[in-house]
Amino acid sequence: MKLTNLSANGFRNLSSGELSFGDGVNVICGENAQGKTNLIEAIWMFTGNASFRGSKPSQMIAFDKKTASVSIQFEDSTRIQDAFISIGEKKEMRLNGVPLSSSSEFCGHFYAVVFSPAHLSLVQEGPVYRRRFLDIAISQIRPQYGAYLSRYEKLIDQRNALLKQLYGDDILRTYLSVWDEQISKIGTILTSYRNDYITKLSRIAAQVYDGLSGQKEPFAVSYDSTVFSHPADVTSYEERHIEAYQKALEESFLTDRKQGFTSVGPHRDDLSFTLSDRSARLYGSQGQQRSCVIALKLAEAKLLKKAVGESPVLLLDDVMSELDPSRQHYILHHVRDLQVFITCCDEASVEERFGGTVFFMKDGALTQKTEE
């Protein structure tokens, strides 16, 4: 998959006008606060996912404008497509001229994987970031996952409301059993999707990490379920798993009633990242933690390519900081067969080793470097 053109209008500080990109590595150089991440964010919108910076759409509109719009042209192995998003007074999304009712409908058309420093929270912060990573990654390859997830979240909200409303009421348990039955079924499906994804991802991420670190320390990823003691066994939708799930809900009933929320299920699950069997969060250096996230992201790109048959566009924002030259070299070598957008402050550090098409970003305006 390749992004060939992009034009932005009123999107953060990006200048208006049409930009064209190279097939392979696109190096976006510039000093701090020039608009490099803004460009990456504008491209990412077309995956149908929320901003990786956690920004609301209204924050993406230029300070002096009421509307922002971005259009892109991209090509996969079969055709050229165009997509358009407008944010602000008039919210509009179009794919090949056809209006879409929600940006999530872009899912399954334009594929990308993004790394930004914000993703370090995957290793450094709480479980919510790791669950979000999983949910976005799985939704890109299995679009039905998103529908199961929103159904599950609604059921959990309803169960929690019931737990609060009927506190101390004996009839509560009878009511809850209706929700528990449905939650157990959908929760089992979500766990099996996540388990399948993590099994594949951990294998590839471990290989990538080995390459990055020169096989210094083995990297492992595992899924920690609040329902199943051996989540790796939950490979499909089976009656015995649903029964085990229902049992876990029954066992947590007293705690849940006291706390007023459901304490077990995929909405409370987590991922563990270890280096030589020790927690990467507690013991990893900055460079090791960054390498873990990069390994996860490169593994995500590989899995996505395998699942959908298209190479995703790789968006690497400030990926090289804190990495030693051998790790930087490994990344540059590893991404050669994809279209990549890589931002950096120091042109020489990347260009010499990447080659590729080099651009300069200054005050939101992107210009391509010309041969001297």
Ligand SMILES: Nc1ncnc2c1ncn2[C@@H]1O[C@H](COP(=O)(O)OP(=O)(O)OP(=O)(O)O)[C@@H](O)[C@H]1O
């Ligand atoms: N809605 C907006 N309207 C106008 N400008 C904005 C808006 N949101 C952010 N900016 C500006 O965009 C500028 C560039 O931001 P960006 O995050 O892209 O920088 P960057 O080039 O990636 O820098 P760094 O190397 O420091 O990460 C910032 O100065 C910020 O004030």
